[in-house]
Amino acid sequence: MSEPLLTLDQLAIGYDGHVVLSGISLVISRGSFTALLGANGTGKSTLLKTILGLQPAVAGRIELHAAPGRALIFGYVPQATQFDPLYPLTGFDVALMGAYGRVGPGRWPGRGERDFVRDCLQATGAAGFADRKFSQLSGGQKQRVLIARALAARPDILVLDEPTAGVDVKATRVLLEFITQIHQERSLTVLLVTHDLPLVRKHAQRILWLHDGRALHGTVAELFTPERMAEIFEVEAG
């Protein structure tokens, strides 16, 4: 069994004490590609926020297996549509924020950090439009900049929240191919939130499927069976 990076142990998630989902147990291994699936309102975003430490768990615990002496670093890629277009920031400015975690208050990223961010933009194919205003980029271009920003954080795990939302079909395919590529090349752990089943089938190794107040966990082969699909979509198998 590969080395665990993140363990969810009997986790219950929700808001203001109200439980949305409970009994979530899962081990995310280092270097794995896990998809978090579920329809709208099943608790995907709540679970993601809880894993990222943005909101407390109602019960249970999350264990982060970081290297000794350092915290686990999340490379968080939010939905590109959530950003306010009022901010006059270039793609490079946004990507540079990934390096801010290593730069103390009152200090600015040095030349080395800036060069590294440029490398990340190059790796995600975003170097060509990094000097353009972020708010004026297309959905796919924004996602590439945001992935570059997440990579600039030198993450242990890349967490992507519906990265293909608001992105056209062709750009979605390219984006997912790219995420798979960096996952394989850098042995980077990936946690991808989506509701796109064909993409999950093609790219993910393991799935956490939130459905009807339950969290189903397994490999693609285990969960994408006719019986499971019929149960989830409430139709008869056959």
Added chain:
Amino acid sequence: METLKEILAPDFLLRNSVYTSVLVGFACPLVGVFLVLRRLVFMGVALPQVSSTGVAVALSLPVWLHLGAAPHGSNGQTGHLLALAGSTLFTLLAILSLAFMERRGRGLPEGRLGTVYVVATAASILLLSKNRVAEAGWLDLLKGEIITISDFDLKLTAIALALVLCVLGWFHKEILFVSFDRSMAATLGKKVVFWDAALYLLIGLTVSIAVLSVGPLIAFGFLLIPALTAHLFSRTMRQFVIGASLLGGLTSFLGFWLAYSADLPVGPTDVVLLGAVYLICGVLNRVLIGWKSVQRL
């Protein structure tokens, strides 16, 4: 031109008013930029009013305590410090309460700000209706009369605004990061609540000083209009911040020159001038966008 030479002369009688006006013009847009980016424009309206209520309470305190009226303006440092304390306390309490309610995400933010604005105005009038001496000082503030500024007032304004400038410049990266993407900042270990509080304290301090020096009308004008104008043409944060600040400082000086030449009240002249610049820049921006679209065809 003669008037300009007169204003720039070192022995100009109202030089403190010019300096204060320009200082406020430069400093207010620096925090105003974040009010615009965080879509807290209405807070920019309500806070100066709350701040002036703080001044009203502070000016009324000596009367309530039977100590006699606290002189406002050039004659009384005690009065000025008292007014500053009232202004700062009320502004900080208001901004922190409003920010807390905003974070809880319940109710209607515009409704809260509107209520705060109107209640603060009414409370100020009620408070001062019973205090004739303090009322005179407060009415000067309300009208934007910035002709009686002592050396002490000027120094206090300069020190406070320099502090705001230093903190904002030093920690610009953190404040911008937390404003733009709170979640990412939190996942990278940034103390988002601390930086939010720091920004609100800076806004509160700037508003208090500006209201006390030039009144709520000009404070509001300089908080928002230069930032809105500079935003039309800015591609980067650096352009946005520097552009807004320069525009504020320059307009305040031009406004003073215009008001002095035409014997007009300085505050309203500044604000009308800012409005005119915003309108012209808005039209110019639309023309530029249209022209670029035509060129692309």
